[in-house]
Amino acid sequence: LCAACNRHRFLQSLALSLGRQSSLCDVFVAPDSSRFRAPSRCQKPDVFAIDADFSAGTIQRELEGRDIVVTTAKKPSTEQLEQAQSVSKHLGAKFVARDGKSLSSIVNEAPSGIAYLVRRFTRKDGSTEVRHEICDASGSRLYANPRMWRIISDVRAQPLVRAVAPDCNLESPLRIVDAMAGLGGTALRMAHACGRGCHVTASEVSAPLACLLHFGLQRLASQGEDWSEPAQRVEALCADAEDFLRERGRTGPSFDVVYLNPCLDISALSKEDLLLQRLARQLPVTQETFEAAVACASRRVVLRHPHGVPLPFGLSDTMLAAR
Numbered sequence: 001l002c003a004a005c006n007r008h009r010f011l012q013s014l015a016l017s018l019g020r021q022s023s024l025c026d027v028f029v030a031p032d033s034s035r036f037r038a039p040s041r042c043q044k045p046d047v048f049a050i051d052a053d054f055s056a057g058t059i060q061r062e063l064e065g066r067d068i069v070v071t072t073a074k075k076p077s078t079e080q081l082e083q084a085q086s087v088s089k090h091l092g093a094k095f096v097a098r099d100g101k102s103l104s105s106i107v108n109e110a111p112s113g114i115a116y117l118v119r120r121f122t123r124k125d126g127s128t129e130v131r132h133e134i135c136d137a138s139g140s141r142l143y144a145n146p147r148m149w150r151i152i153s154d155v156r157a158q159p160l161v162r163a164v165a166p167d168c169n170l171e172s173p174l175r176i177v178d179a180m181a182g183l184g185g186t187a188l189r190m191a192h193a194c195g196r197g198c199h200v201t202a203s204e205v206s207a208p209l210a211c212l213l214h215f216g217l218q219r220l221a222s223q224g225e226d227w228s229e230p231a232q233r234v235e236a237l238c239a240d241a242e243d244f245l246r247e248r249g250r251t252g253p254s255f256d257v258v259y260l261n262p263c264l265d266i267s268a269l270s271k272e273d274l275l276l277q278r279l280a281r282q283l284p285v286t287q288e289t290f291e292a293a294v295a296c297a298s299r300r301v302v303l304r305h306p307h308g309v310p311l312p313f314g315l316s317d318t319m320l321a322a323r
Contacts, residue, residue: 062206062281065091067112068134073119074098080130083215084118087132091116091207107137114278116208117141129222132215134208134279140271142209142279144216146227147185160186161193163302164257174198176257177248179241179293180205182280184213184234186261188220191230200234201255203244205281210238242289249296258293260285261304287313 070088072080076098088095093116096106107115114136121131134142156162165174174194178187181202191200202217204210213236221231237244241260248254263280285303290313293301305311 063112063114063208063279065093065207067093067110068114068116068208069094069096069106069110070116070118071096071103071106072098072117074100076118077120077130080118080120083130083132084116087116087118087211087215091211093208103135104137107135112278113137114208114275116211123223129219130215131219132212134212134275136275136278138271138275140275142183142212142272142275144184144213144220146188146220146225156193158189158193160259160302161190164190164259164300165194165198172197174257175201175255176259177201177203177245177255177296178259178261179203179245179289180261180263180281181213181236182209182261182263182276184217184236186259187234188217188227188230190259191233192227196229196233198233202234202236203239203241204236205238205240206279207238209276209279210236242286242292245289245292245296249292253296253298255297256299257302258297258300259302259304260289260293285312 068091070084070091070093072084076084085095087093094109096109096115098106103115103117107113114134117133117135119131119133120128122128131143164176172195174197176187176190176194176198178184178190178200181187181204184202184204187200187202191198202213204213217231217234217236221228245258262285263277263282269277290301290303
């Protein structure tokens, strides 16, 4: 999940099955998505709406590369310098050499007041690595990380995983796309939970976030931790969700599961959440994106939806009650 959503529990799961015709099949409502099965007459993917504690009040476009600056640590290694210059070129962002400048002064050179930083980081075991971060003048920093990895003991019991793959065979191939990946926490979690046969494409429309995730996954994959092998099975790319899904679904389903999790408002934001929301696109899932997801998925579409807000795309509360 994106940082702004990662700390919030899933309250319930709503399983919705799309039928052969344009009308909906039976609609099932239950807290345990592992119980759901698609009716045998259905040929289109199941659609699950996972209730979440956030609202859809703010609408904001994502920041582009030209809105930020790229820099390094004060005394960068050759590797850090090369990666920072590569990021600058890829994003079309201004590269600012440190040359004795403070990080805060460099941040202030960016139109958005946000900098992309390539630096050396020392881990608890004493080893060092190159870490890509996004920071602002307040000291907030974003970077790809496994977050609550060791806190959540039974990941396969989580509502998201039950919705994505209730019958997951840990060795069977499974193609998942997280079309609004943010910092990639959910993509990494799904790759881990669904086994070595699972490959996740993490698509993010914000170019700075997608770049951060790309290098972050490489770093996580090299750490020799529990999350390193799953990180090797997650591919990060920069793309608009609707455009990507429409292109990949043009000739038929190209993924087993499509996950749609827009970055929207929540309460009790941390400094990191606020920074993420400045970078991310804050727009609800559109009808066009939803239809593209249905065309692209062979098994199911999982949609994270604001708690207390009527279901979109004609999937109304009255239709749920009719079951």
